[in-house]
Amino acid sequence: MNTYSRLFTPFRLGSVTLPNRIALAPMTRTSAEASGLANDRMVRYYTRFAEGGFGLIITEGTYPDLAHSQAYANQPGIADEQQAASWKPVVEAVHRGGGRIICQLMHAGALVQHNRFVREAVAPSAVIPKGKQLEEHGGSGEFAVPREITREEIDIVVEHFASAALRAKQAGFDGVEVHAANGYLLDQFLTEETNRRQDAYGGSTENRVRLTARVLEAIRQAVGPEFVVGVRISQGKVNDFDHKWRNGEADARIIFEALAAAKADYIHTTEYKAYLPAFAGGGPTLAALAKTYGGLPVIANGKLGEPERAERMLAEGDADLVAIGTSALVNPDWPRKVKAGLPLAPFDHAFLHPIATIREEECALSS
Numbered sequence: 001m002n003t004y005s006r007l008f009t010p011f012r013l014g015s016v017t018l019p020n021r022i023a024l025a026p027m028t029r030t031s032a033e034a035s036g037l038a039n040d041r042m043v044r045y046y047t048r049f050a051e052g053g054f055g056l057i058i059t060e061g062t063y064p065d066l067a068h069s070q071a072y073a074n075q076p077g078i079a080d081e082q083q084a085a086s087w088k089p090v091v092e093a094v095h096r097g098g099g100r101i102i103c104q105l106m107h108a109g110a111l112v113q114h115n116r117f118v119r120e121a122v123a124p125s126a127v128i129p130k131g132k133q134l135e136e137h138g139g140s141g142e143f144a145v146p147r148e149i150t151r152e153e154i155d156i157v158v159e160h161f162a163s164a165a166l167r168a169k170q171a172g173f174d175g176v177e178v179h180a181a182n183g184y185l186l187d188q189f190l191t192e193e194t195n196r197r198q199d200a201y202g203g204s205t206e207n208r209v210r211l212t213a214r215v216l217e218a219i220r221q222a223v224g225p226e227f228v229v230g231v232r233i234s235q236g237k238v239n240d241f242d243h244k245w246r247n248g249e250a251d252a253r254i255i256f257e258a259l260a261a262a263k264a265d266y267i268h269t270t271e272y273k274a275y276l277p278a279f280a281g282g283g284p285t286l287a288a289l290a291k292t293y294g295g296l297p298v299i300a301n302g303k304l305g306e307p308e309r310a311e312r313m314l315a316e317g318d319a320d321l322v323a324i325g326t327s328a329l330v331n332p333d334w335p336r337k338v339k340a341g342l343p344l345a346p347f348d349h350a351f352l353h354p355i356a357t358i359r360e361e362e363c364a365l366s367s
């Protein structure tokens, strides 16, 4: 029997020691109160993953401000003291279950489906997003055309990320992850098609990654050296799965070097299939490129629910941790099952239809 020795080796991520290399991937479940408060259902939902053996839990994308960052109805926020306080029972329950928990901070940018604070979306440029709104998160039809964000507003976005990170620290989280992937605001800046700016935030890859780097620097300044600060990066987007960086490895080098220079503690890469080459024509995975050019711990995500594949990513040195998404939804005790050699339940996309909210049976506690 495979013992998956690497998956079950402890790992030090910044100032935090994790009992194993298995993370829960961030997954939006739109099950908070309409006011953005985390609730008891979420406490029970997240507890299951900690009790199921996940060493690290990354929360769903959480909005950092009471302005343009909210993307979805019933998405949780950490934009004020009340919202931050509502996360404390989640954090405490995960810690009691033996896990560590990182809050993912997410700004919607143009990909807004519901925002109870403002009526318009902001983005690097006034470009209508590709694709359709996500029905499983309560949307329908086209996205609206966003307004181009001003330089002054960019500075405010940076401050909002930093103050949200500080609130996360005060609420007891072990760290924050800046969501710069999957097509949301920071990824809109990174992407040529959605960023047509002529200023220091547009044009070259160095300029397009600048905002993410500034956010990381501002967070580090706010939370100090001991708090874990990570960043999530992808090529594909929720509204454009097949997007690839135009300059391939040259872009990867600029992006990952910039994130490391901004003093992130880790880089979390996500690809549809994390174990395949990042670019056409073969070559390294995106995770391996992040390790090479960032020189930081890397979390790899994307179809790693097969334990052999996850173990191989670690054994081959592509990544230090793996993040499990959909397979964890149907196996909240994925680590325990894998360790015991028990079969895993297969994930069926019907699980998230018609809506991806947490179902009662997902948060029934064993004890």
Ligand SMILES: Cc1cc2nc3c(=O)[nH]c(=O)nc-3n(C[C@H](O)[C@H](O)[C@H](O)COP(=O)(O)O)c2cc1C
Residues within 6 Å of the ligand: 025, 026, 027, 028, 029, 059, 060, 061, 104, 179, 181, 182, 232, 270, 301, 302, 303, 304, 305, 323, 324, 325, 326, 327, 352, 356
């Ligand atoms: C219902 C659902 C919600 C998601 N929400 C987020 C999110 O809030 N933040 C994020 O970075 N990724 C989000 N993702 C992407 C997952 O983190 C992960 O990248 C994806 O499921 C692929 O990993 P997997 O093959 O292990 O499922 C979401 C995925 C699903 C299925």
